Amino acid sequence: MRPSLSTFEGGIPSVDPVRLYRRLLELYGPQGWWPGGGGFEIFVGALLVQRTTWRNAEAAIGSLRAAELLAPAALAQAPLSRIQTHLMGCGFHATKSRRLKAMARWFVAAGGYERLAGQDTGWLRQALLALEGVGDETADAILLYAFDRPAVVVDESLRRLLSRVSGMKGAMPDAAVRRIVAGSLRDVAELNEFHALVVEHGKTSCRKRPVCDACGLRDLCRTGRGLSDA
DNA sequence: CACCAGGGTGGTT
DNA sequence: AACCACCATGGT
Numbered sequence: 001m002r003p004s005l006s007t008f009e010g011g012i013p014s015v016d017p018v019r020l021y022r023r024l025l026e027l028y029g030p031q032g033w034w035p036g037g038g039g040f041e042i043f044v045g046a047l048l049v050q051r052t053t054w055r056n057a058e059a060a061i062g063s064l065r066a067a068e069l070l071a072p073a074a075l076a077q078a079p080l081s082r083i084q085t086h087l088m089g090c091g092f093h094a095t096k097s098r099r100l101k102a103m104a105r106w107f108v109a110a111g112g113y114e115r116l117a118g119q120d121t122g123w124l125r126q127a128l129l130a131l132e133g134v135g136d137e138t139a140d141a142i143l144l145y146a147f148d149r150p151a152v153v154v155d156e157s158l159r160r161l162l163s164r165v166s167g168m169k170g171a172m173p174d175a176a177v178r179r180i181v182a183g184s185l186r187d188v189a190e191l192n193e194f195h196a197l198v199v200e201h202g203k204t205s206c207r208k209r210p211v212c213d214a215c216g217l218r219d220l221c222r223t224g225r226g227l228s229d230a
Numbered sequence: 231c232a233c234c235a236g237g238g239t240g241g242t243t
Numbered sequence: 244a245a246c247c248a249c250c251a252t253g254g255t
Contacts, residue, residue: 033236050237056253057236091235091252099238135238155236199236 015166017185017194020220024197027216031196034145039113040072040104042146046138047100048090056090072112075104099133106131121149136174144195148188152181153195157202164221 034042041061049057063086064070069078080097087093087100106127110116116124121143128139136154143151154174162180163172185191204215 046236049235051235051250052237052252053235053254055235089252092250093252095238095250133238137237141236153236157236195236202236 015162015180017181017183020161020165021185021190021194021197023217023220024201025193028197028200030193031200033192033196039146040107041070043103043107043142044070044075044100046141046145047103047133048087048096050096050133050138051092052090060087060090072104072107075101076108096133099131103131103133117147121147121151124149125151141195144188144192150182150186150188150191152178152185152191154178155195155199155202158195158198161198161201161217165217 034045044064045057045061048060061070064075064083067082067086069075069083069086075083078101080101083097083101084093087096090096107113107116110127119127124147125139125143128134128142129136134142140151140153143149144153154177158181159171159174159177162168162177163170166172181191181194185194201215201217206215206217206221
């Protein structure tokens with residue numbers, strides 16, 4: 001059984017993610033992240049975008065594609081030096097090329113996308129986490145965007161947002177963030193759009209302020225109870 | 231010139 | 244568990 005959204009769970013004020021989702025959607029509009037990118041390309045994107053803007057990662061992906069390296073088999077056997085030439089501009093070319101190739105080799109050895117898509121979500125997540133360069137956030141992003149699994153991508157923006165909206169002082173633990181969001185946002189398409197919106201909101205000027213001041217969620221952050229459903 | 235961007239890892243306290 | 248340096252580059 002699930003506690004009501006208007007109760008406090010483990011001392012953490014509850015928040016209604018559906019209401020938050022609607023507010024973000026009307027503020028920023030649909031983001032359309034990887035609407036149908038599909039399969040291996042999303043693995044590549046998820047790795048390359050780390051500590052970089054999507055703009056730079058996308059350029060690297062385009063370069064890989066033009067060289068016909070945007071396929072697991074090709075990438076798995078390509079020399080690191082050749083992979084690196086396509087990663088200039090998205091940072092960490094040495095590290096990322098190594099991780100990218102290892103990921104491609106794993107992908108091929110695992111039997112390709114269709115085979116992986118048939119696996120249990122829990123198994124998939126553990127397998128992803130075992131890859132170098134894949135932590136919680138990237139694993140959940142891949143589960144959500146490449147395999148259409150209802151994963152909650154917990155990033156810094158979401159932690160900050162939920163903390164403020166729920167009136168907490170410090171940062172909210174990942175487990176609480178995950179539980180709150182998963183409690184009412186379950187549709188894969190909504191989770192997909194939600195994460196994109198959270199990232200978009202994270203770019204706004206309230207990023208380094210104690211409370212949102214210039215963004216469209218100012219009212220929610222001030223009251224600290226703007227999204228509690230009661 | 232300092233700081234950040236759709237993080238993760240390994241080591242230290 | 245929390246903190247840190249590091250990974251490297253383009254943008255502002």
